[in-house]
Amino acid sequence: MLPPILILHATGTNRDREAAWACELAGGAPEIVHMNQLLAGERRLMDYRMLVLPGGFSYGDDLGAGKLWAVALRHGLGDGLEAFVAAGRPVLGICNGFQALVKAGLLPALRDMEPLSNLSISPSTNQQATLTRNDSGRFECRWVYLQPQAGSPCVFTQGLHEPIYCPVAHGEGKFVARDKATLAAIEAQGLVALRYAREPHAAEAAAAEGVEYPWNPNGSQNDIAGVCNPAGNVFGLMPHPEDHIVPHQHPRAHRGEHGCLGLPLFVNGVRYAAEVG
Amino acid sequence: MIYRVEVSLRPGLPDARGAALLRQAEALGVRGVHSLAVADLYFLAGELDEDALQRLVAELLHDPVVEEALWRPVSAGAEPAAPADAWSVEVTLLPGVTDSVAESLMAGAAMIGVHGLRRAASGRRYTLTGDLSEVDVHRVARGLLANEVIQRYWVNRPARPPFLEDGRDGASGEADGAPWVEVIPLREADDAGLLAISQARRLALDLAEMRAIQAYFRAAAREPTDVELEMLAQTWSEHCVHKTFKAVIEYVGPPPGPVEPTSAHRSPLAAQRIDGLLKTYIRAATEKVAKPWVRSAFVDNAGIVAYDDRFDVAFKVETHNHPSALEPFGGANTGVGGVVRDIIGVSARPIANTDVLFFGPRDLPWEQLPAGVLHPRRIADGVVAGIEDYGNKMGIPTVNGAIFTDPGYTANPLVFCGCVGILPHGSHRTQPQPGDLVVVIGGRTGRDGLRGATFSSMEMDHQTGEIASSAVQIGHPIHEKQVLEAVLQARDEGLYNAITDCGAGGLSSAIGEMAKALGAVVHLERAPLKYTGLRPWEIWLSEAQERMVLAVPPARWPRFQAICAGLDVEATALGEFTGDGRLRIFYGEHLVGDVDVAFLHDGIPQRQLRAEWRPGQWSMVNGQWPMVNGRWSMANGQWPMVNGQWSMANLTEVLVALLGMPETRSKEPVVRQYDHEVQGGTVVKPLVGAGNAGPGDAAVLIPLDVLRRAASGEPSAVKREAVRGIALAVGANPFYTALDPYCMAWAAVDEAVRNVVAVGADPDQVSLLDNFSWGNPNLPDRLGSLVRCVQGCHDAAVAYAAPFISGKDSLNNEYTGADGQKHAIPGTLVISALGIVPDAGRTVTMDLKRAGDWLYIVGLTRGELGGSSWLRRFGAAAVGVPPQPPTDALDLYRRLHRAIRQGLVQACHDCSEGGLAVAAAEMALAGGLGLELRLAAVPRTAEADSDAVVAFCESLGRLLVAVRPSASDAFEALLAGHPVARIGRVRSDNRIVVTGLGGQPVIETDLTAVEKAWRSE
Incomplete structure (x- = not known):
């Protein structure tokens, strides 16, 4: 049986169908389910082997990207979601889904971190990082290269070496850890699963240098494009691998370029979902 | 607290x-x-x-x-x-x-x-x-x-x-002393009184229309309520009913066709009686072309054509000019929202947005800004942000568009928003049944957007912003996204018999339209409101965004409600369709409106208008043709200047200058603000080439449902099956209007068709949309130029065998400043083309691919320079002969298409603004490769007799094509009999070298220099 995959539709998400198709091509059995169906008990999260939070503008992103979705996840799904994660089942957040996972404290979810202490108000979330406005100050849609990081526990990037080429489409994608210690811990534990990279042939020429705009499209710290939790089963990224799963989506297909698909991320996730049970 | x-x-x-x-x-x-x-x-x-x-x-x-x-x-x-x-x-x-x-x-x-x-x-x-x-x-x-x-x-x-x-929560209509429902004494009014009523209530109705309403209520032996009068005004507004395009026009002008370009052979002016521009020209062209794949033209919210045997494609383009002038973000935002609703209104899933924008100069000095007008830079930035916000949030890729700049658009910017959708064939139901519930879904009704339809049908002045703020709104794209999902689910489960969107005129237009054949009963007090205190007419007329009206059979209503609730969409039954031919509107127990639907829709008297167009001063300047024999007579006998130097000789500087013009220069910063990748189906992207930055001629999309079906085939067993694509492009050139609107229309149609053909669309499967933005049609010169433009649309569409499937007009784009001066826009036609690509695996982009490829020009260069980028750049905007209709272009495009289908074409780009030289430079920039061209080899007429004219004239019907040397014989054989010539090759370095008619180098530059100009702001 193909592993059932829940594509979570929050009011305002809009890349649900592409994410579903990517999961289908990767060998899963996706179903697009609205938050309301989970909240009403029409569907049960634990009946699925993998959870995908797709891109879009959940609830309009009016209070900050993914902010209200994060609230809905914590207050609406709360324990169920924690149990799903604790069971080791894979969770993938793309773009708005990534923003929601980070703001809900599910990524990077470093253990033993003090809650934010510099606030005069009581924090009810253990938010350790954020995705804030692009350095350019505007929404940008452009194709980027992502280099899988060896040594990351991320189940979605295991064994991947070839860069992934896919579009970003966001205005708030700059990854910022809440402080230096957090960033250091994220790096030390290998939680950076994908980094923005230069074009492969250009990368060799300038391997030692940092990755500047537009290769790093938003100014993310340490060129971080995607992070996972320490267990490696929760993973989020700003770019859209689901928009490059067949060769003719490549922007230079007419020039004979191909490869660097985003599909392997989904293949890894679905395979892991089938195994973890 | x-x-x-x-x-x-x-x-x-x-x-x-x-x-x-x-x-x-x-x-x-x-x-x-x-x-x-x-x-x-x-x-x-x-x-x-x-x-x-x-x-x-x-x-x-x-x-x-x-x-x-x-x-x-x-x-x-x-x-x-x-x-x-x-x-x-x-x-x-x-x-x-x-x-x-x-x-x-x-x-x-x-x-x-x-x-x-x-x-x-x-x-x-x-x-x-x-x-x-x-x-x-x-x-x-x-x-x-x-x-x-x-x-x-x-x-x-x-x-x-x-x-x-905000007066919410408890403020009632009576509080300000006005009655809840007003009765307007109309029956005894004389003509002046009727006009005074129209004026006072901003009904925008003329005397004949007011008399028709008076006669109706005299026959009914009562006075109209405000609900009835306001509804009639909206339903009969120019915006909703297009009375100019249906009017009888007494026209004086040359017969349709190009005007002979010498005064000696001037076509005589003749009087002509035109019984409706729409019927006589636009629909007539569609009927003559008689394409079997047209599913629906001009009758529904959008035009619909066949995509394949399972799916249909819907396409609609709307303008949102007046709102965008006052509140650029909100105006463009709700413009996108409105056209997307048109697509939802034909039960289709939106798959692409387009936008074509016309602004005043970005660098307009403040002291030249008319009173009460926002600066063009602010308008442009706000409009782009508004389009970005709505399209991106709804998850619809914005894939094609254009930006034009002219001082004529300073007070009246133009915003054309398009949307394409896909629907399973036969899934869109359009017949409400007696007993069906009148259901409104989506956003709540408020006082926003009152009288938008009549507002947009009036001219603007420096005070418009103060009095029309209620007509301007901010959209809520997330509401519309959820409405979309609810509608599609209901469609697939067969839960409604008809659907339409709430646009201009609000519920009154939407329900009035749906009840056209049946009649309906509506209970306004049931409408969900944003706040209390709305009078009945305000509820009925409100143009609050993100609402759709559906006819739902009572038996399906519970299921329909459940779907909406699951998607956070509010759904309310306001009444039912009856069958008695009357539209009866209740507020609580009170009957506040009762109108015969036949009168509502057919009672409007046909307008009688006068129009005149004369070939203007364009034909001669100082007794000379501007471009003949190198004798330049424009600009008082002066030569174009670049950097203070007479530049006739320096074509390299001209090329660089043209690449920096607003229409030509890179739009990458704008395009990147639009998500053009969402839905994963954009296979020819708006930005193409080695650096993902070249200006593509047209976008090609494969709808996700189709892509998914094609990719899920078993690749080992099945040969690669051709997957169909949808090519989208536009054509517009308002700079030709002042010279000859007939030729301008041809140019727009030709450019739109040529652009979709250039990427691989089949020229025999191209449909067109016509959108006009013009000045005040009651002025004979404005209307005359519109008539001549419409005649050009007809002749061009017939020549290209391309049907019009939808269109819209926005008139009264005039502005009277505080100084009393009138500012009219250049008459502007936007032609949008939707072409079916038979095999999306055989599409072509415009970037040069490989050194050594040969460059061909197809189509004849005829030396017309009127309205060209070159003349405009050097200060001679309105002189010269504009590009004339090409001959035999359709056959040429068919052959080019065969070459593309056979894989013979490496790159293809249309020659438009800036002509051959600019097109070549764009191909080089996009491919990161230099090139060389020989102007002497270009097929041309005797008028194209100088290097500059051949390089920069904008003759229609021409494309520049890169072909592998090994494929050249086959390519030439396919195009035999047409003006086609090999004129150059792709270089391995970054040099651009053009040799002139005498064999001498006339343009010598490199990619670095032209890129700098092209990327300037």
């Missing part, structure tokens, strides 16, 4: 929003601002204790990693003083304007279990430092930070939340 929360970035973090605003302030000419910081404001009203406030702030209102929040009660006095060495500007929305942030805040409070929050509002605080006077600060506030049509601002004082005075 009311609290104010201020959220700002933590110190030391870069303020991307502030930096962007600072750049814009400089661009608007406000000097002396040193820093500009942005903070978000929230106003919270209700029973909130400290714990509830803390939770709202901690969980909803700020990002603890990068932001910090301060809050305090809003008190009547003792407000804190302004910052010591800085200025503050605080901005809130006006009462009643959609505040989606506040809506989200209310929803979020409920999620976290804070139930004491009664009202909320959002705002912004800007802190400016620098060498600034109070006058400067007001300039920045008005010019950049607030638009007083929808917002208000406070300098060095704290803002007050708009909900304190």
Whole structure:
């Protein structure tokens, strides 16, 4: 049986169908389910082997990207979601889904971190990082290269070496850890699963240098494009691998370029979902 | 108690929003601002204790990693003083304007279990430092930070939340003394009285129309209610009923066809009686072309054609000009929302948006800005942001468009928004049945957008912004996204018999239209309202956004409600369709309107108009043809100048100058703000080439459903199956209008068709949309130029065998300034083309691919320079012969298409603004490869007799094509009999070298130099 995959539709998400198709091509059995169906008990999260939070503008992103979705996840799904994660089942957040996972404290979810202490108000979330406005100050849609990081526990990037080429489409994608210690811990534990990279042939020429705009499209710290939790089963990224799963989506297909698909991320996730049970 | 929360970035973090605003302030000419910081404001009203406030702030209102929040009660006095060495500007929305942030805040409070929050509002605080006077600060506030049509601002004082005075919660209609439903005494009025009523209520109805209404109510032996009169005005507005395009026109002008380009052979002017432009020309062309794949033209919310045997494609383009002039963001935003609803209104899933924009000059000096008009730069930035916001949030890729600049658009910018959708063939039901419920879904009804249809049918003046603010709105794309999902699910389950969108005229237009054949009963008090206190006519007319009306059989209603509830969509049954031919409107027990639907839809008298067009001064300047035999007679006998030097000889400088023109230069910064990848189906992207930056001729899409079906085939067993694609492009050239609107129309049609053919569409499967924006049609010269344009549309569409499937006109694009001067736009036609690509695996982009490829030009170069980029760039806008209709272009395109299908074409690009030289430079830039061209080899007529004319004239029907040498024989054989020639090759370095008619080099440059100009702002 193909592993059932829940594509979570929050009011305002809009890349649900592409994410579903990517999961289908990767060998899963996706179903697009609205938050309301989970909240009403029409569907049960634990009946699925993998959870995908797709891109879009959940609830309009009016209070900050993914902010209200994060609230809905914590207050609406709360324990169920924690149990799903604790069971080791894979969770993938793309773009708005990534923003929601980070703001809900599910990524990077470093253990033993003090809650934010510099606030005069009581924090009810253990938010350790954020995705804030692009350095350019505007929404940008452009194709980027992502280099899988060896040594990351991320189940979605295991064994991947070839860069992934896919579009970003966001205005708030700059990854910022809440402080230096957090960033250091994220790096030390290998939680950076994908980094923005230069074009492969250009990368060799300038391997030692940092990755500047537009290769790093938003100014993310340490060129971080995607992070996972320490267990490696929760993973989020700003770019859209689901928009490059067949060769003719490549922007230079007419020039004979191909490869660097985003599909392997989904293949890894679905395979892991089938195994973890 | 009311609290104010201020959220700002933590110190030391870069303020991307502030930096962007600072750049814009400089661009608007406000000097002396040193820093500009942005903070978000929230106003919270209700029973909130400290714990509830803390939770709202901690969980909803700020990002603890990068932001910090301060809050305090809003008190009547003792407000804190302004910052010591800085200025503050605080901005809130006006009462009643959609505040989606506040809506989200209310929803979020409920999620976290804070139930004491009664009202909320959002705002912004800007802190400016620098060498600034109070006058400067007001300039920045008005010019950049607030638009007083929808917002208000406070300098060095704290803002007050708009909900304190929106009259919501208990304010009733009687409170201001006016009756709940007004009866308008009409039957006894004389002509002056009728016109006075039309004027006073801003009905925009003329005397004949007012008399028809008077006659109807005399026969009914009663006076009309405000509900009835307002409904008739909206239904009969130019915006809704297109009375100019249906009018009888007495026209004096040359017969349709090109005007002979010498005065000796001038075609005689003749009088002509035209019984409806739409019927006589536009529909006539569609009928003559008689394509079997046209599913629906001109009858529904959008045109529909066959995609394949399972799916149909719908396409619609709308204008939103007047609202965009007053409130660029909201105007363009709701423009996109409106055209997307048109596509939902034919039961289709939107798969692509297009936008074609016309603005005044970005660098217009402030002193030349007409009174009450926003600066073109601000309009352009706001419009782009509005399109971005709606399209991106709905998850619809914005894939094609164009931007034009001319001083004529300063007071009247034009915003054409298009949307394409896909639907399973046979899934769109259009016949309501008696007994079906009248169901409205989506956003709530408020006082927003009253009388938008009549407003957009009037001319503007310097006070329009003050009186028309209720016609301008802000969209809520997330509502529409959910409405879309609900409609498609209901469609697939067969839950409705008819659907239409609530656009101009609101419920009155939508229900009136659906009830056309049956009649209906409507109970206005059932409509969900944003706030109480709306009068019946306001509910009936409100153009509140994101609403659809459906005819739902009672048996399906429970299931329909369940779908909507599951998607957070509000659905309400307002009444039912009857079958008695009357539209009866109740408010509670009171009958407030009762109109015969036949009168509502067919009672409008046909307008009688006069029109005249004469071939103008364009034909001769100083007794000479501008471009003949190298004798330049334009601009008082002077030669074009570049950098103060007479530049006739220096074509390299001309090329560089043309690449920097607004129509030609790179649009990459704009295109990247639009998500053009969402839905994963954009296979020829708006930006193409080695650096993903070349200007593609057309976008090609494969709808996700189709892509998915094709990719899920078993690749081992099945050969690669051709997957169909949809090519989208536009054609427009308003710079030819002043010379000859007939030729302008041909140019637009040809360019649109040529663009889709260039990427691989089948020229025999191209459909067209016609959108006109023109001046006041009651002025014979304006209407005459429109008539001649429409004649050109007809002749061109027939020549290309391409049917019109949908169209729209926006008239009265004129502006009377405080000085009493009229500013009319150049008559503007936008032709949008939708072409079926038989095999999306055989598409072509415009970037050069490989050194050594040969370059061919197809099509004849005829030396017309009128309206060309070249002449305009050097100050001679309205002289010369505009490009003339090409001959035999369709056959040429068919053969080129065969070459593309056979894989013989490496790159293909149309020659439009800037002509052959600019097209070649764009191909080189996109491919990162140089090229060389020989002008002497270009097939041309005797008029094209100088290097400059061959390089820069804009003759129609021409494309530049790159072909492998090994494929050249086959390519040439396919195009035999047409003017086609090999004129150059792709180089391996980055040089661009063009040799002239005499064999001498006339353009010598490289990619670095042309790229700099092309990327200039």
